[in-house]
Amino acid sequence: MTDTSPTPQNRQDPHLDPADDSDEPAFDWMKPAAPGTGEPDHDAGSSGTGTGAGASAVPAAGAVPAAGAVPGSRAGRRAAEAAADRAAPEEELHTSALQIRPPREEVERRNAEREQAAKAKPVLPRVMQVLLAVCFPVILLVLAVRAVTSPLFLWVEYNRPGFPGDGYGFSTDDRMTYGSYAVDYLSNWAGPRYLGELVDRNKDQLFKAGEVSHMADVKLVILSAFGAGVVLILLSLIAMIYLRRRSAGGIRRGLFAGSIVSLALIVGLGVLAVLGWEQFFTEFHRLFFANGTWTFSLQDTLIRLFPGQFWVDAGIVIGALVLLASLLTLILTWPTRKRRGLPKRRAAADAASGEDEGAAAEGGRGSQAAGEPAGGQAGKRPRFGRRAKAANAGAEEDPADGPVNFTAGTGADSGTGTGFDHPEADGKPSRGHSGAI
Structure with missing residues (x-):
């Protein structure tokens, strides 16, 4: 006899898993087979401590199962396998293609042939x-x-x-x-x-x-x-x-x-x-x-x-x-520099002079870092140093003018002053004054 009465809308499904393990297989034949045998592991599902259970059912030594995982369940087995993988040392991949390298002569020959082929014209x-x-x-x-x-x-x-x-x-x-x-x-x-x-x-x-x-x-x-x-x-x-x-x-x-x-x-x-x-x-x-x-x-x-x-x-x-x-x-069709796609001689000379100046500047900075004067040559001082020395000598000979103070100042009109003599408001020269020239 068939029941044709309608199903109530708010009816709840019956609870069919008394062990509250949703990952556990419903049938024994769905359980994984024990190592060395072709039969399912029946003991693992019932007790989780059977002697016939393999490595998949028993956690490895030192492995800590995941929190909340039921021993013998699918989640427990996955946690045990993950812990075993972390504990086992990683094996090196033996790839012969990466380990075997051609000799240096062969590498140089191939590089030379590649460069020659790239430079060769059709x-x-x-x-x-x-x-x-x-x-x-x-x-x-x-x-x-x-x-x-x-x-x-x-x-x-x-x-x-x-x-x-x-x-x-x-x-x-x-x-x-x-x-x-x-x-x-x-x-x-x-x-x-x-x-x-x-x-x-x-x-x-x-x-x-x-x-x-x-x-x-x-x-x-x-x-x-x-x-x-x-x-x-x-x-x-x-x-x-x-x-x-x-x-x-x-x-x-x-x-x-x-x-x-x-x-x-x-x-x-x-x-x-x-x-x-x-x-x-x-x-x-x-x-x-x-x-x-x-x-x-x-x-x-x-x-x-x-x-x-x-x-x-x-x-x-x-x-x-x-x-x-x-x-x-x-x-x-005369092969001028313009027709050959080369820059003009003046532009090339300017570029070359710019490179030389850059190299000289690098050399000067290196000399200063090494304790040499800023002129870029050992044993020589810049022109400004000689002038300052001469001014100092003159100031020492004439002590009535007071001490000399050579300080660089920034003027409002022309930029940086060097402290050389220039007339004051009263027409008298003053040494050591800082101002714009």
């Missing part, structure tokens, strides 16, 4: 700087050649005073017209027919087959140089972008080195050209063209349009452009 920024330094003179040379192979330079040459005229009938206008065809052919993508089918006023062929063939070879060299210049410009831009992001001042150092290389190159070539222009011109053509393909007679169109003076002027203009660009780059 290799790739240096490679980019070298690449920029190598590309810069070639780019300048290609740009100068491109400036010469233009109708503007051709017009300047034909119209400048002193340029030799054509002894076979070409006027300045004829030279400008036919020469423009030849210059345009070097930079366009037209074939040999661009020059081979040109005729003069008499309907005669303007350029012979040998001249057209040589101009085709010149065009190949020029276009190859221009293509190499474009590739080097792209590589230089890549190097500059990388150095801008990864190396502070890398672009400046690369351009500075490139300007030095450009100056050395153009000065060397200029010296060779001045010492022997004909030899230099001949060796230059032998370097790029086969023998017999670039020699013509004075009546040929190429010689009439581009005489020897034209090539001399072209060489001078190329050298001047490269020289000016190199000098300008050298000036703009």
